[in-house]
Amino acid sequence: MDLQDQFTSVIKENKGLIFKVAAMYTNSPDDRNDLQQEIVYQLWKSFGSFKQDSKLSTWMYRVALNTAISYLRQTKRRVSTIPLELDADRLAEDYDKTEEEQIQQMYAQIQMLHLLDRGIILLFLEGKKYEEIASIIGITPSNVGTRISRIKEKLRTQLVKQP
Numbered sequence: 001m002d003l004q005d006q007f008t009s010v011i012k013e014n015k016g017l018i019f020k021v022a023a024m025y026t027n028s029p030d031d032r033n034d035l036q037q038e039i040v041y042q043l044w045k046s047f048g049s050f051k052q053d054s055k056l057s058t059w060m061y062r063v064a065l066n067t068a069i070s071y072l073r074q075t076k077r078r079v080s081t082i083p084l085e086l087d088a089d090r091l092a093e094d095y096d097k098t099e100e101e102q103i104q105q106m107y108a109q110i111q112m113l114h115l116l117d118r119g120i121i122l123l124f125l126e127g128k129k130y131e132e133i134a135s136i137i138g139i140t141p142s143n144v145g146t147r148i149s150r151i152k153e154k155l156r157t158q159l160v161k162q163p
Contacts, residue, residue: 007047011040014060021061024110024122025068035071042067054135061128061136065119072115109158113151120144121151 001009011018022035043063050059110121116137123133130141130148137144 003048007044010047010056010060011043014057017057017060018064020122020126021064021068021119024118025072025115027111035068038071039064039067055132058132058136061123062138065122065136069115069119105159105162106155109155112158113154117147117151120147121155124148124151 018036018039019032022032022039026032026035043060046063050056110118113121120133120137123136128136130144133144134141139147
């Protein structure tokens with residue numbers, strides 16, 4: 001399998017990762033598509049130099065998050081909320097409108113976090129261990145734990161203040 005085929009396979013297997021990062025850092029479908037394309041482009045540019053000294057998903061998250069942060073800084077877009085679009089096939093059979101509204105409120109509050117904190121909480125919500133988050137973000141695992149605690153408290157406070 002040549003490099004291009006390997007890359008295509010990796011992108012297909014990890015398209016959810018790319019979508020999640022793009023959705024966390026954009027507000028509109030057009031911006032999300034642009035960011036997804038930029039992430040794939042940056043992954044392609046650096047794919048040949050991936051040294052495999054970390055997990056592939058760790059490396060992809062690192063590239064995707066750095067690309068998203070750079071993309072926002074370059075375009076000077078500051079997003080205050082994000083509409084959470086839930087696909088019908090992703091919803092459980094026992095549809096709970098209250099739960100959906102709570103999820104939308106939580107994601108809207110996450111959108112108001114600093115760029116780095118958004119990445120940290122995204123990885124945390126993905127179930128990544130502190131060590132992997134630290135490797136992706138470039139901070140110590142203890143710093144990850146401290147930041148996650150502060151982010152959770154900030155989100156709790158913001159959600160309680162909402163009407």
